[in-house]
Amino acid sequence: MEKIVRSVKGTRDFYPEEMAVRRWLISKIQQVSAAFGYQEYDGPCLETIDLYAAKSGEELVKEQAFVFPDRSGENIALRPELTPTLARMIASKQNELTFPCRWWSFGPFWRYERPQKGRTREFFQWNIDLIGADQIAADAELIAVAAEFLRSVGVHPDQVKILINDRRLMDAQLSTIGIPLDLRPAVLRQIDRIDKQPAEVWDKNALDLGLVPEQLSQLKSLLGSADLWQQSPELSALFAELDSLGVREYTAYEPKIIRGLDYYTGTVFEARDTAGSFRAILGGGHYSNLVGDVGGKPLPGVGFAMGDVVILLLLESLGLIPEIIPAGEAVFVSVFAEDYRSTSNRIAARLRRAGFKVFSYPGMDKLNKQLKYADKLGARAVLVIGPDEIERAEVVLKDLTARTQQVLPEAELEKGLAAILAQRHTL
């Protein structure tokens, strides 16, 4: 056991059961993305460090990216996020693309962070963006995509809420309180932390930033104001859009939502479980300049990202991950004795050409052992073909789920199998 070379810290192995869950998640993501007319794309997993140097918070690149020199000495990063790659891809074809673009992607990312619950060093992320649209309707659409995804995996609106705010609104409010321009970025970051620090600590930090006690109390009453959005024409319009899109129940206004990344300029949102057990499930917002840093003409857009780790933890805790049997729907062809293997092979090959998933037994063991093997692998049906059956041109067809078996003329095998597989596989 100790001799097994260990895996890299913060990575996960996907055994067939886990891989089946990942496939299931991807299929849900793909379906929702396609339902809104989004097109799939991807970029390389390796990028030059220069791509990230211009934007991306310094910490993400300097301390959280996996960076290494290639054999020529050039510094290469394993992509820690997709947005810079997206910006480059958009900028490269800015004059031939039809805007607004609706693009989505799902793939691996790497960040050199300390692993903990909901955070690994290698993870998968769904990215989805609507690029080249500055309207409230665009923001509403992305939030609707997120909400419809939650709906499609069975999450109820009282289990997860998409919390929404607008940086323009917060900026205006900070201005009203009299917080000078140069202080606002720091204050915004402090707002982002309000639920992570004890009240006294938070108050002290806020005062240390330069706020006067009067401003602090005004700020705190601001952050407790659930109706603040009504003062924002953008958010008022946004919630009206969400209503007509049929996802209003999944959303809520939350003045504490700011989002860390600097490039968000308008609507910002993140999905949280209402029980507060997990970190953010997804996060995104509106940006006004996607491609400026990579040499294109400024383009607005809106998008969000969802990592696989937190959403799967959440779905697991809610019992919403279906039981998926990797070899489900498969047919097992037993081998009665070595002399009969060729007969079993012929039937297995015939069934495969007919479209069935078929697996057999390479060795030679007692029937009960072969059946046990088929059962543990989750086979749906088993064929037994021995001397009696061959003599009469028949096969024994067992339904492992129903625990029944029937003797069929060999010619009716496909029909019998189809009938078994057509039955609802309820557990």
Place this chain on the structure above:
RNA sequence: GUGCCUGUAGCUCAACGGCAGAGCGCCUCACUGUGGAUGAGGAGGUUGAGGGUUCGAAACCGUCCAGGCACCCCA
């Protein structure tokens, strides 16, 4: 990167300075041409690694590795 907690059979956990155990799982048999049930046997451990203290360490002490929680940051 900072602080705190944890690591015993494949899994979940006992033993807490004095012979390393249980349940589940796994293997064999009862089962002669039939899976999940039942019963009877059996295998499986240098107690995460490598040091120290001690007559004696799974236990106590420091180091490393891995996991968890909070910070940082964010998916």
